[in-house]
Amino acid sequence: MEETLNLTITSGNIYKGIIDIREQKQLLQQKYSEINNNTRLSQQGKTEEKEYAKKEFSKKYNSITKEMKENIEKINSHILHQKYGLSQGLKNSVEIIKLLKNNNILTERLLKNEIDKFKGQEMNLILMRELLKDTITLEAFDKYTFSGYTKGDFDSNPKFIDPTQYFKDMINFVDNYDENLLYYALDGLENRLGLESQERLAHMEEVKKQNEEYQTALENGILI
Structure with a gap:
């Protein structure tokens, strides 16, 4: 029971990393907009402010992805060190x-x-x-x-x-940052381990809501 809880928390933290990166990207875009709309800044000043904002974003991005990869490695290690035998x-x-x-x-x-x-x-x-x-x-x-x-x-x-290839692929998805492939791999990970993190449930609820909104827009002729 404790083992399953620990794995669920670890998997949930990978989901959380995806959410955190998305939020950081949104904050960066907001910061860029603020800089562009700041009439008190010269073009050079705007460039310098953007470079600083990007630098701060990169620090947070690297920290989040580092933690995501560490959590992937934790689950990989768990798989490799499981006891097994012809019971x-x-x-x-x-x-x-x-x-x-x-x-x-x-x-x-x-x-x-x-x-x-x-x-x-x-x-x-x-x-x-x-x-x-x-x-x-x-x-x-x-x-x-x-x-x-x-x-x-x-x-x-x-x-x-080898099962380690699954986790090598996940780390590659982080390094090349592909959100869709990460979600797909995480879904497969939790299904195989019999986990259901709160972060995954929240993501599924978000996807469901987006699909419903899209379907409503389609039915109302908003989308062409």
């Missing part, structure tokens, strides 16, 4: 899935029931996937694990993708 519970779930599959009664819901018993346990899910690779498709685990496999083709077999 009786894991063996039982594998046998249940095989039995259901062999009798043609394995449904997505029944498969989910068994996999969900190990939700957030990346290393145990990797073991389960390996034990079941001749029973069900590798892709069946894609939405449950950070690791995966490349698509094989006519002259090569699928290759294992």
Whole structure:
């Protein structure tokens, strides 16, 4: 329980970083507008004020992104240091899935029931996937694990993708700052770990509100 709470807080802090950066960008634009509208400043003065404002923004931006990357690394470290093994519970779930599959009664819901018993346990899910690779498709685990496999083709077999790649990609999204990809990756992260941070819920509510406003504008003919 405490472990889940800590992970939820850590994930929520990454969401918070996105919100903080958006706010800092808005404040910078407001500051630029104030400088542009300041008739007491010469052109040189405005340029110097903008450079100072940008410098202050960069300090805050770098601090926020540094903390975001540290939180991503924390979750990555948690995944890599999880305990795992062929527990009786894991063996039982594998046998249940095989039995259901062999009798043609394995449904997505029944498969989910068994996999969900190990939700957030990346290393145990990797073991389960390996034990079941001749029973069900590798892709069946894609939405449950950070690791995966490349698509094989006519002259090569699928290759294992280490779970750390997911977090390397997230850090890359921060470094190249892509808000949409970060939200997408965070959504996948919380789904895989079975988390639900307050920051994520707030974001989902915001997106819902924006979609409703867009739909209303569309229905009223405001948008063309």
